[in-house]
Amino acid sequence: MSLFTIKNVQKTFTHGEVKEEILKGIDVTLPEGKITALTGASGSGKSTLLTIAAGLQTASDGQISFEQQQLTSMRREELRQIRAKQFGFIFQFAHLVPFLTVQEQLSLMLETAETPLSKQTQKKEIREILELVDMWKRKDAYPASLSGGEKQRIAVARAIIHSPKMLFADEPTASLDSKRSKEVMTLIQRLAKERNITVLMVTHDMDMLTFADHIIEMQDGKIVQDKTI
Incomplete structure (x- = not known):
């Protein structure tokens, strides 16, 4: 039984009488608790695939399945509940x-996810997560006083504070230098393993592929390579 599968997903944009195929029948099964990296040249369709998988935009055809539930046929409110409670998101900027x-x-993330935790338990969980990402000492700081690496670590903490099963990361290290990029990816890798989080990540940085368990290379809306490390 797979946690997350993508079957024959297609995406077409129409500009007047012109139709542009962005995704041309994508089939992917994400290994549970592992990091899957989507790579490929700009315009290959990797970010479109990630946003469709995450329920942030709709596919023209095909199916997205999460825990045997068909996300592509869900009502908007049902999908919103899944995103809020079961999915975490990290983007290029925090x-x-x-x-x-x-x-x-x-704390705001826990409220948004409508977690059933008591206030006392929430405070305990926040401290635990901030200690995990080595940011407890900065708990009272505002974003303006944080470095780029610190902001992205907080973005990681915010993405997993509600214990999601899926983490979607779109170029999570693109705004960082190589040292900070490796620190953030090491953190994501460790947390995915410790908390059994399944990660789908878009990256153009070949160095970040060393952190992946599963690599999918895309070209012109198709998968040209699908390998498990």
């Missing part, structure tokens, strides 16, 4: 709320 402290960023 997108932290400027007027919230580090610990308030995580």
Whole structure:
């Protein structure tokens, strides 16, 4: 039984009378608790595939299955609930709320995910996560005072604070230098293993592929290579 599968997913955009095929029948099974990296040249369709898999946009055809549930046939509110409670997201930039402290960023995420945790348990979980990402000492800091690497570590913490089963990462290290990139990817790799989180990550950085368990290379809307490390 697979946690997450993508079957014959297609995406076509129409511009007047012109149709542009972005995805041309994608089939992928994500190994549970592992990191799958989507790579390929700009315009290959990797970011489109990730956003469709995450339920952020719809496919023109095909099926997305999560825990044997068909995401592609869900009503909007059902899909929103899945995204809020079972999915975590990391993007190229941290997108932290400027007027919230580090610990308030995580508290807001728990509220958004509608977690059933008591306030006391939430505080304990926030401390545990911030200690895991080595940011507890900065718990009262605002985003403006954080470095790029620190912001991205908080973005990672925010993405997993509600214990999601899936983590979607779109170029999570693109805004960082090589040293900070490796630190963030080491963190994602460790947390995915410790918490059994299945990760789908888009990256153009070949150095980041060393952290992946499963690599999918895309070209012109198709998969040209699918290998498990």
